Amino acid sequence: MTDPQIALMMLGIFIFCVFLGFPIAFTLMAIGIAFGYYAYFDPGRMWRSYNRLEDDAGLWDSVSLWVEGFYNNRIFDLFVNQTYTVISNEVLTAIPLFLFMGYIVERANIVDKLFSTLAVASRNLPGALGVAALITCALFATATGIVGAVVTLMGLLALPQMLRLRYDHSFAAGIICAGGTLGILIPPSIMLIVYAAASGVSIVRLYAAALLPGLVLVGLYFTYIVVRAILNPNLAPKPTEEEVPAVPFGKLMWMLATSFLPLAILILSVLGSILFGLATPTEAASIGALGGILLAIAYRAMTFDRLRESVYLTVRTTAMVCWLFVGSYTFSAVFSYLGGEHVIAEFVQSLDLTPIQFLIVAQLIIFLLGWPLEWSEIIIIFVPIFLPLLPMFGIDPLFFGVLVALNLQTSFLTPPMAMSAYYLKGIAPPNIKLTEIFKGVLPYCGMVLIAMVLMYVYPQIVFSLPEAFYGPQR
Structure with a gap:
């Protein structure tokens, strides 16, 4: 599928969830973050965290770096910035x-x-x-x-x-x-x-x-x-x-x-x-x-x-x-970034x-x-x-x-x-x-x-x- 098609699928899933009665604000955030993870996925950013793993690393250090690698995606930066933008809107x-x-x-x-x-x-x-x-x-x-x-x-x-x-x-x-x-x-x-x-x-x-x-x-x-x-x-x-x-x-x-x-x-x-x-x-x-x-x-x-x-x-x-x-x-x-x-x-x-x-x-x-x-x-x-x-x-x-x-x-x-x-x-x-x-x-x-x-x-x-x-x- 192309990115614009994925954007339209994203919109369709949201409308479907609305009619099922899911809370709209949290549905928007969940779908935006889920599809945004794909849209902004950068293998280089993720592997930079994974590559810091050492052979003798402890279990806690390994789990910590794996979690860091998973969250090393710009969608989470976008979500934080958008939240701050709303809260600071005069x-x-x-x-x-x-x-x-x-x-x-x-x-x-x-x-x-x-x-x-x-x-x-x-x-x-x-x-x-x-x-x-x-x-x-x-x-x-x-x-x-x-x-x-x-x-x-x-x-x-x-x-x-x-x-x-x-x-x-x-x-x-x-x-x-x-x-x-x-x-x-x-x-x-x-x-x-x-x-x-x-x-x-x-x-x-x-x-x-x-x-x-x-x-x-x-x-x-x-x-x-x-x-x-x-x-x-x-x-x-x-x-x-x-x-x-x-x-x-x-x-x-x-x-x-x-x-x-x-x-x-x-x-x-x-x-x-x-x-x-x-x-x-x-x-x-x-x-x-x-x-x-x-x-x-x-x-x-x-x-x-x-x-x-x-x-x-x-x-x-x-x-x-x-x-x-x-x-x-x-x-x-995310919808705009994918070309929707x-x-x-x-x-x-x-x-x-x-x-x-x-x-x-x-x-x-x-x-x-x-x-x-x-x-x-x-x-x-x-x-x-x-x-x-x-x-x-x-x-x-x-x-x-x-x-x-x-x-x-x-x-x-x-x-x-x-x-x-x-x-x-x-x-x-x-x-x-x-x-x-x-x-x-x-x-x-x-x-x-x-x-x-x-x-x-x-x-x-x-x-x-x-x-x-x-x-x-x-």
Whole structure:
């Protein structure tokens, strides 16, 4: 077999192992080291260690030199260097800080007050509780970036309220599932930080580029909820005075000031300091983590147990992301050294695709990968395969990254592997069927496709803010 054929076999074995359910980070490292031993094998280096054996050498010395000869392969140097590269990556430093901010905010009892306030403030809108749930999900998802946490918590808070007010099961479930995924796209998104580290794109430009598409998607969701509630009032009956009582204007303003404003100010201060160049993403994440602690203290929700749990979850999630990077870097280095990337590039060139056709094919592949894999695995492992192909088609990696972030919304919403639906089903009342949840999330997949088409047709949705803040990209 030739080296490129071995590289393709390496990729095939990895995909096979993923579908068998092996841990992805350690599978990447194991396959990368195993095939890398072959790729970087140098008989001269190995025998230099063996030749130091003497006839009268003791057993321990013999074993030691044989072990040294076995490990005298550059793949082990590569693995150590890649590990150090990941750990010292300044962009990735922001991830544990943003995660810590999210976990602290999740435990600060802010979300229940925010939802109650928005339910009262929007009571005269069609689908009032749905609108309140969407806005709460958007803010909470932006603050945490953790889909499972947002869907689960909002399922516990908002879903019982909507069911109590006779909302259609599918309609209510779809709002929570779709709103919970918005943190993947809207800055300060952890996914965008991971993409920036994998692609080398400026994280501040990426945040600016993703802001308008994120707001467009929220606007589409909002429009869908209101229009459906107007066309079919039985989906979201208007609450009576007894169910959601009106409150005086002054009291409503105080409720907003004590529930909506603190979280909004925290998010805007973090995002604004990044976009306006007042702080690096890591510094802004530090501000956000400190702000989350202060919010928890202000809401009298800070306890040692909650702090310890937040630290533990932060360390666990950060370790997962970092080991994925180590495995991916090792795997991709060996794959490229064996000529795998060259084979893929030649194959794509032979298809004679236009840039639009390439984007559609790439996004379709990422969409399909979103069924069995998490977004972190897709961004760290598979997106780098597409990145070297972008210059061939004249596609900006900034534009590609925002498209991927939009596309990954669907990976949480598309049956049969819609993880948002499973998160919600896990805490929903027994009478809520999984098929009802699937029915509710499908229209939001259509909203995502509309947003992607709008980006194709009007790319300035992506490029206008980065160019306005930082000038044209060189």
